[in-house]
Amino acid sequence: MNVLGIGLAVVGGFFGLIALLPFLGWLNWITTLPLAILAGYYSYRAYKSGRAQTSGVIGLAMSAVLLLYAVTRLGIGGGLI
Numbered sequence: 001m002n003v004l005g006i007g008l009a010v011v012g013g014f015f016g017l018i019a020l021l022p023f024l025g026w027l028n029w030i031t032t033l034p035l036a037i038l039a040g041y042y043s044y045r046a047y048k049s050g051r052a053q054t055s056g057v058i059g060l061a062m063s064a065v066l067l068l069y070a071v072t073r074l075g076i077g078g079g080l081i
Helices: 002-018 026-049 053-076
Strands: none
Touching: 002 026, 002 053, 026 053
């Protein structure tokens, strides 16, 4: 679970960087936000299992930053751009 959470956060960050290009803000709705939520879910499950607490916290932090980035980017572009 911990590797899955961190991996999803990294993939979501990659799509978030692509969504920085003008008129590609819709990628945040389709890829970045869902991947950030899934990464947070899997990282939380890894954290609660007790076996991978450190990587669970790292995954939670990465997904929280990614979620904050995507929401801020969508807010700046009016939700579309």
